[in-house]
Amino acid sequence: MSRDLNDYLRDDVQSTPFCPGCGHGILMNAILRAIDGLGIPMEEMLFVSGIGCAAWIPSPHFKADTLHTLHGRAIPFATGAKLFNPALRTMVISGDGDLTSIGGNHLIHAARRDTDITVICANNQIYGMTGGQAASTSPTGAFTATTVRGNPHRPFDLCALVQGAGALSVARYTVTQPLALIQGIQRALQVRGFSFVEVLSPCPTQFGRRNRFDSPAAMLQDLMERCVTREEAEHMDDTELEGKIVTGDFYGG
């Protein structure tokens, strides 16, 4: 059953800026459906984003108060607004490079303080907007504009990172799991305190082309094949979990 979400979009916005095959459009849809499903009026929402492709999910599209900030700094901007006016239901939407590399310090401190905001991290495992450079989330071996022989480093496990900083509500989904993603965002929105949702979202333009994915569909297929739920993962050993993406709600909530 699909509802028209036009009321959630600014009148002047006709299209999104995302590349063909980008997962961020699915995430945009999931966020609005989560809000719609909970019946939260958009007048109560404040969306804060940093710099990068994912930061354009709310700005300018969402018909609500939106604050498009500096690279890496969405969380402190959101913190100030939320602390001064706690009635603002505050959601940060930004990318992996923005939130976990340049903004990593703010992420762990917001988790530690249990600031009452929901952080949605669109993780495409690369710097998309600037042309496909390696990110702190790029898989080991991944080819990027700055790792021409393959990424020599390990990626962050973002959920473990945020949990380690004290977050009580942590989840990971992919855009290939739209219903689970919507429900996960809804649970995060209902948390009083800090909540974090990592959303794996494919970047065919910058990641796919460099890493032998023939098409956006191939990236989506790969994500679907690698996803296992947290419950499934509990019955799998390390060898079986190699290369898998464990999805679900991880802690508390």
Next chain:
Amino acid sequence: MISATTSGALQPGNYYFSGNEALAEGAIAAGCRYYAGYPITPSSEIMERMALRLDDVGGVFAQMEDEIASICSVIGAVWAGARAMTATSGPGFSLMQEAVGYAALTETPLVIADIQRAGPGTGQATRVGSADHMQAKWGSHGDYQVITYSPWSVQEMYDLTIEAFNQADRFRVPVFVMGEEAVGHLRERLDVGPETPLVHRRKQAGAAPFGDAGPDGVPPMPAFGEGENLLVTGSTHDERGFRKTDDPDAHDRLVTRINEKILARRENIVRTESLFLEDARVAVVAYGFTARSALYAVQRLRKQGRRVGLLRLQTVWPFADREIQALGERVERILIPEMNRGQIAGEIRKSVACDVVHLGQTNGEIIHPSRIEDEIRRLL
């Protein structure tokens, strides 16, 4: 608990405060109800007093993880409707510069107190400096304007902080109170009057928040949660906040407006004080703590009948170029003592044809009046 009025400000009367404490009290009196900061010498007393006082008055105090987070959370709080500030010193001021440019472009009114210490680098954290003035003007990339105050007393740490909040809201611009360690830690009398003049940002439902409407050339500013569906971005934007990142006219229009709204109204911003200048042959131009040493020297020489006066800059930016130009036409020489290597001397030279002599000192100590007096004698 501090003896306070119903608004939370200090009761009228006399107090004995440090400059940093007075600055915090000025902020409370101005209605500042959000403070975010990170500890740094020699400004930390401001943060500590704000923690105490905001708790008294029902405001919000946030100790953030660094200075970047501090200034960014202040901007967030301002868009949520707060009068808000942070305080820091050189290294922290450096970290804040990207967000200063964001505040300038998004026309976010806020106050930063930079209690200057001896730089560059970590420098001498507990010693005085006054070398952040060019950074205050040019610290972030791109063309923008700010307003800066240079208080010389505990009284001005209070009064000019109130004015800083008023001007920030009137012009929707970042305003800096450029205190120096010496005035931050100075203790002397503070008089608190019965009235605190407050000017608040203009609101107009439905109006474009980034247009040029309004008598001051400053658009009205709504807050989050008021049903305006605000669209705020640090990218080039149109009057409603839509990104216009490849429209040359939109960029030129916006950059011109955020500069001209300040420069075209400099008569309502620039503050100077003239002392003994009527018949002066030599004028000392000074600001901040150095103006105290300069006044002492000028008064001693006046008692001996020497024709010397003082022009004190209470604001440094926008620069008092017209006042300096008029001064340059009346005096033979201008002496500019400052705790840096000539930051403001260079600005003065742009405005006048007369001799401009710079007396700089960068040893982490205030300039002794005798040094200024000796230099004036040499020039007379």
